[in-house]
Amino acid sequence: MQNDMVKCGLVQQNDSLFIDSIEKEAYVWCEQNWKHDDHEHTHERAQLTYVEEGYQYFHIDRRIYLVPQHHVIWIPSGKAHRITTEATTVNLMVFLFSTVFEEPFYQQAHVFAVPPVLKEMLLYASKWNKLLTDNEEQDIFFKAILKSLPNFCNEGSHLEIPVPADIRLIPVCTYINSNFKYNLDMDLLAEKTQMSVRSLQRTFKKETGITLQKYLQLTRILKSIELLDTKRFTLSEVAYKVGYQSLSAFTTSYFAIMKSKPQARKH
Template sequence: MQNDIVKCGLREQNNNQFVDTIEKEAYVWCEKDWKHDEQEHAHQRAQLTFVEEGYQYFHIDKKIYLVPRHHVIWIPSGKPHRITSEAKTVSLMVFLFKNVFNDDFYRNVHVFAVPPVLKEMILYASKWNQLVKEDEEQDLFFKAILKSLPNFCRENSPLEIPVPSDIRLIPVCTSINSNFKYSLNADELAEKARMSVRSLQRIFKNETGITLQKYLQLVRILKSIELIDTGRYTLSEIAYQVGYQSLSAFTASYQSVMKTKPKVKRIT
């Protein structure tokens, strides 16, 4: 008999569909060394994941969302998602909600940096880790977090890499992901897509919502976050490794995407 698989208190039923017998309206699950199986799964609870250490990639609806340290991702209930990460250590807090408020915010995926107030609320909530019995203070506190999320999320974070459905663009994306250190060569990319440069630029923007140059920038910044996480390199070394000719250019690009300046991770 195959052993049951349990994630965050949810038990796998079949075909990576997870169900729960927990009656609580909401609960939190913290793990200091998260293990990934990279299998797509879904469940009927809405999910708020806070990355306390490391980073994660969430693969949802043909998009790849980066959730770095001290960011959160909101995933509506029933939304299939797959998670990957190359970080050495990933520490997470996962909040699971049975019901949500009637607001468009809760129907869509959101990634955003955690403001100080929300961070303190989330960390305080860790005292209820894996508690599934009724607790009045916890219920009220979690409802306050849930209600405040739309206000904390001022705007969608640009930390997502769209995956085009037009198969002609897949070699283009593959090339950029493999050669992000170098400047874009529109002629070469158009040749890979077997179309003119103008057609490539138009179709790529229609398919992904961003330009080729913006796609390259996102790939570079996401790669820099991985390098920062290793704690092995200075910011100048990282800037060069991801294709920037100066630290100032890298810092400006990083800040435009992440809304904060890059900082070297110190290994203790």
């Protein structure tokens, strides 16, 4: 890619590094029909991304974070990340901060649903889209958004899939990702790792922090979000496609992960 390529106000020096020449403390970059590169990259500014439409996957530190519509992701300064999506349309607001507060919150990645107050603040901030000159109101307003993020963050949302470091478990994850429609065959999965069922369950939980059953549930719900985004299927069709035998079972599982009910895209 060209050295003078500008994305979100940052100059792309090479595939993995973005250089910041902007003197402003913070700014916002709104983009319709977002076109992304899927290679890992890093930049010194901390990043807050609000997904207004569509969804994105952020690959950070052996975890895959789903950021669906009306959610935000916080990415600390200097944190390498890669972005992928299959959404037909992705509309984003990207806020970039050169300095942050000292609380531990700002040193880790977070994904959470945007409450109404924060949504209104973010939408109001869009009036400063791509403004790179100083503006006192904007500076104060953006600092208020930044300061309030820890209070808006809902740690109960688990919109992330862990990737185990133990290479013996990779075939298990790959198999579940391809066969999420079916219930777990523990004997088959254990055979793939050459472990006993009990050893597999214990090792997987230790490596990822969740059980195999929870991993399957997460995979199903994240896949359902992709299907809902296409606007081609009813809720019942989506439920069946991701492995649930009834709409009520799907709705219950979806709510447990997303803290909201799935919305029908087609009737």
